[in-house]
Amino acid sequence: MxxxxxxxxxxxxxxxxxxxxxxxxxxxxxxxxxxxxxxxxxxxPPPADQAQAQQPAASDAGYQWKQVFLPEGTRLRARFGRAPYFATVQNAEIKCGEQSLSPSDFANLQGSGNRNAWKAIWLRFPGSGQWVLADTCRAQQNTAITQLFKQAPQAS
Known part of the structure; x- marks a missing residue:
């Protein structure tokens, strides 16, 4: 080209x-x-009917990363040096180009290969313009889970 x-x-x-x-x-x-x-x-652009036929229901599509659910369309960003690189959640996979990666694989795509994905990956959820550190999302989810169990009635 x-x-x-x-x-x-x-x-x-x-x-x-x-x-x-x-x-x-x-x-x-x-x-x-x-x-x-x-x-x-x-x-x-893809034909509208073809694009809709290939997509699972919006509420079902996404990647489950331990306790954090990444809905389809979530963007992932990491940096090595000054160069950022990106991936996107497509269906139930994290895709960087044509590669399907785990969060750890994505975090360590560049560099030495010993980075903690929770500390290296930033997330931008669909419909949001804000990038949030994955570790912050995990901490927030853990707090929500703890609150959920505190509010649940005790079984006898």
Missing amino acids: SALDIPVRIDAELLRELGDFTGILWSNIALEPIICEAIRAYMQ
């Missing part, structure tokens, strides 16, 4: 929004492949 060296102007606010969406700073050249992917997706 050849590349043309033609400057294209993009509104600064749109670049900031894209940076917030992807977790990549808008001034980083790494946005180029994301912009190209978005243009291709816009030009070739």
Whole structure:
């Protein structure tokens, strides 16, 4: 594939929004492949009936990571050095490109291979613009589970 060296102007606010969406700073050249992917997706959207037929029910689709459920569409982000890399929950898998990975595999995709996934992965849930550390989600879920059992009536 050849590349043309033609400057294209993009509104600064749109670049900031894209940076917030992807977790990549808008001034980083790494946005180029994301912009190209978005243009291709816009030009070739899947047929509506085909896209819906392939998707399980929204409430059922996702990846269970110990006590934290990652609904389909959840984005995962980790960094090695200054370079972020991403994955997405698709159906019941964490996909980074064509690879299906466990959270640990994803966290250690770059680097030495001894990173704690709970401390290395940030999550952005569908419909949210906020990135949250996986360990924070786990702690919140543990608190919710504890509260649930405290409120449950004791069986005799």
